[in-house]
Amino acid sequence: MATIEAKDIHFTYPTGVEALEGVSLTVKDGEFVAIMGQNGAGKTTLVKNFNGLLRPNKGEVLVDGISTRDVSVAKLARTVGFVFQNPDHQLFSETVEEEIAFALRNFGFDEATIEKRVRWALNLLDLTEYRKTSPFMLSGGERKRVALASVLAWDPKVVILDEPTIGQDHRQKENLRQFIVQLNEQGKTVVIVTHDVEFVAECNPRVVLMREGKIVADGVAKRILTDTTLALEASIVPPQIAQIFGGLTFLGLPSDVIDVSEAKRVLVEHLRGSRR
Amino acid sequence: MSVFEGFRFRHVTSPIHNRDPRIKFLFVLAIFVIAIFFMELLPLLVLFFVPLPFVWVAGVRREWLRSLRGAVFLASFIFVFNFVFGYLYRSYPSTTILLEYSLAMTLRFLVLVESFSIFFLTTSPDHLSLALEQSHVPYEFTFAFTTAVRFVPVLAEEAQTIMDAQKARGLELERGNFLKRVRNYIPILIPLIVSAIRRSLELAEAMESRAWGASSKRTNLYVLRIKAGDLALLVLAIGLLALGIYVRYFVQIPQLSTFLPQLPF
Numbered sequence: 001m002a003t004i005e006a007k008d009i010h011f012t013y014p015t016g017v018e019a020l021e022g023v024s025l026t027v028k029d030g031e032f033v034a035i036m037g038q039n040g041a042g043k044t045t046l047v048k049n050f051n052g053l054l055r056p057n058k059g060e061v062l063v064d065g066i067s068t069r070d071v072s073v074a075k076l077a078r079t080v081g082f083v084f085q086n087p088d089h090q091l092f093s094e095t096v097e098e099e100i101a102f103a104l105r106n107f108g109f110d111e112a113t114i115e116k117r118v119r120w121a122l123n124l125l126d127l128t129e130y131r132k133t134s135p136f137m138l139s140g141g142e143r144k145r146v147a148l149a150s151v152l153a154w155d156p157k158v159v160i161l162d163e164p165t166i167g168q169d170h171r172q173k174e175n176l177r178q179f180i181v182q183l184n185e186q187g188k189t190v191v192i193v194t195h196d197v198e199f200v201a202e203c204n205p206r207v208v209l210m211r212e213g214k215i216v217a218d219g220v221a222k223r224i225l226t227d228t229t230l231a232l233e234a235s236i237v238p239p240q241i242a243q244i245f246g247g248l249t250f251l252g253l254p255s256d257v258i259d260v261s262e263a264k265r266v267l268v269e270h271l272r273g274s275r276r
Numbered sequence: 277m278s279v280f281e282g283f284r285f286r287h288v289t290s291p292i293h294n295r296d297p298r299i300k301f302l303f304v305l306a307i308f309v310i311a312i313f314f315m316e317l318l319p320l321l322v323l324f325f326v327p328l329p330f331v332w333v334a335g336v337r338r339e340w341l342r343s344l345r346g347a348v349f350l351a352s353f354i355f356v357f358n359f360v361f362g363y364l365y366r367s368y369p370s371t372t373i374l375l376e377y378s379l380a381m382t383l384r385f386l387v388l389v390e391s392f393s394i395f396f397l398t399t400s401p402d403h404l405s406l407a408l409e410q411s412h413v414p415y416e417f418t419f420a421f422t423t424a425v426r427f428v429p430v431l432a433e434e435a436q437t438i439m440d441a442q443k444a445r446g447l448e449l450e451r452g453n454f455l456k457r458v459r460n461y462i463p464i465l466i467p468l469i470v471s472a473i474r475r476s477l478e479l480a481e482a483m484e485s486r487a488w489g490a491s492s493k494r495t496n497l498y499v500l501r502i503k504a505g506d507l508a509l510l511v512l513a514i515g516l517l518a519l520g521i522y523v524r525y526f527v528q529i530p531q532l533s534t535f536l537p538q539l540p541f
Binding site for chain 1: 434437438440441442443444445446447448462463466467470471474
């Protein structure tokens, strides 16, 4: 059963900006989707339609078969967790623990469950030592983790992450990547909105490429990120590994390699072959 | 949040927008003073229609109507209070006269709102700060003023994002009794205030790194100069004021209610 189904949705902001011009997209249960495209392509607008923060002017979005028009954002949020780009737009509590419990209280969990979930989420994102710390005292990366924990705490079926890599150093990015991949392997549906091609290349999800309010390509990362015509059209730069392999085809190497570990494997194989 | 859109910087030109803000302000002030002169309905009614051509020429009808709509609540309040208390204390010879008086007071308020809204709708904040600066208001103050104004739409947008973020965490703003509803806004206000403070610190640093306040005597690329149109507006303002004073002191203003049938109570 489809978790999120967008049927030919159109969205125009009150200012008159037409952000979505007929987008149809189905995100299946347990899928990992990266929505990419340049600024103003409509990525964030699209995912805000997935949890009812925005509702389409035309067409409809079904979450588990229910139209987003028929239920409140709070109801939808139970199924679709949304982590905003900037953690500072949501942190307000005196302690990290309270911050994580906020949503759980809104959803009406009982105190015993809240305590259990908070402990679980703190542990999950390695925040246990900051339990009683003010979120405002934490570093940027830690604040981001608190924001993530505060959403994962209620264990939504789908997690949407808007620009998760912005403002994170390389190490944090790598940790985040492993964490997201792990979440997805445990069966959670993950949707990320990002510019970061290197990040996507390493995750290897399904990629939905957007441009000017429309979907221009949809497929496995390997295919989309190595397609130079598509990259040009949607103003993205292919990942570095893809660029290298794109230039090495004369050696008989495949051109659709995007992540480091596969690159290593292909190269080793090639070098062994040529030595023989 | 569309209310705050009015504060957004944009460049519009019209014969009204192009007028010197200082003269425009004098004109508005003239209307203000005349409105204070009169307590009778007839002159206030006339006064209400005086600025209307400006609204049309400036092409700000929609925004102007919106600001009047915003004043309706207070206006009805003024009307009801004048009428009820006038009636209770029997301070007027007849109910019809009282009704006319209450209407006049309401209209006076609307005239004030109307004229000031025209001023603010047709004067961009940077024009306004230029006018303040050339009127020898210290630059620190005019800068603080324009910065405050220009960040209103930015903050409004941010408030919207924060509201979205908290709604996505299951916050329902419209739920619960009055006290609960007020408390619902805490998760919105704290991030908003924190980010406003953070933003102002960043702005201060950015300004200082670009040598803000390095020279005590500033010059401007744009300098306000009085042009022929401004003089015409000034003459109009003085003319209106003179007319107002003349009518006040030398003309017997008829009460509209003398032409109407008297109310039975």
